Amino acid sequence: MNNLIITRKPRLKKPCLIVAWPGMGEVAFKAAEYLIQELNAKEFARIMPDEFFYLTGSVISSGILEVPRLPQGKFYYWKNPSLKGSVSRSDLVIFLSNAQPDLSKADVYAKSILALAKDLKVDSVASFASMPQATDHTQEPGVWFAATDQKTKESLKKYNFAALADGQISGMNGLFLGIAKKAGLKGFCLLGEIPLYTIQIENPKASAAVLAALGKIMNLQINLQPLKDQAQALETEINKLLEYLKLGNSGVSGPIGEEEVELIKKTLSQLTNLPVSVKDKIEKLFEESRRDISRAKELKVELDKWNVYKEYEDKFLDLFRKNKDKGN
Helix, strand or coil, rough: CCCCECCCCCCCCCCCEEEECCHHHHHHHHHHHHHHHHHEEEEEEEECCCCCCCCCCEEECCEECCCCCCCCEEEEEECCCCCCCCCCCCCEEEEEECCCHHHHHHHHHHHHHHHHHHHHCCCEEEEEEEEEEEECCCCCCEEEEECCCCHHHHHHCCCCCCCCCCCCCCCHHHHHHHHHHHCCEEEEEEEEEHHHHHHCCCCCCHHHHHHHHHHHHHHHCCCCHHHHHHHHHHHHHHHHHHHHHHHHHCCCCCCHHHHHHHHHHHHHHHCCCCCCCHHHHHHHHHHHHHHHHHHHHHHHHHHHHCCCHHHHHHHHHHHHHHHHHCCC
């Protein structure tokens, strides 16, 4: 555990580890951050970022440029006051990072987290993620799940969540579970549905949905009203935008078609920012594509995934122009 700084080592009973990083809709990060605040979980350790991150820019606050800082990954614990006499309740260890590490170092990074988890006698892991779907932002988001083993899968079926039969959970929110499984831990991921046209903005409604699901599974009482209030405020703003786009010049409202969905995605992307970890990944893929043009395919997939191809289009096409020049 050379990459860890531990300020205190809590004594926990049947602890479950919850992990979260930024991603689409900030579903995972927002859910874990809210859970820490709501439970008043206590910080007790952090992971040294130097080996896994690098500086990418400086933050400006009130017109003053601040000293650059590496992303932070911190551990929190919460002792369940209702644990005594219960067979279904657990204490919690929560790991929250405000950025995803370089995924080429994900294995070492994850093992550092798991080393502390195992030292605390953690035997199960839960993560959150988003599930982009062709849904409307006014709908209540459904919750999907993926499990590391058949027994866990069967135990989650009773909650009527949708099982993710095939597919991939990208980034650390999914990758960590696979590494944890390899290390002998069981676990599951809860995925909150988000509309395809809102992947770049915070989705507190989906975060609330996965926390409500976690509450059912772990028998936790979580006050989700503040998250729901945030979701309502965001929904109002999106409604205003949709009303403007749908009325157009005709003044007649109608269903959202494919062209409007693309317009909405483009408009929302102009109002929001990509997570820092996603920007870093895109820049790294550009660097790799300059050296090896075959990497451009993966880069294009990432740009389309986040609906930012137009923003990077000239830079992307330059890769092929420069590659052609090299061949002349």
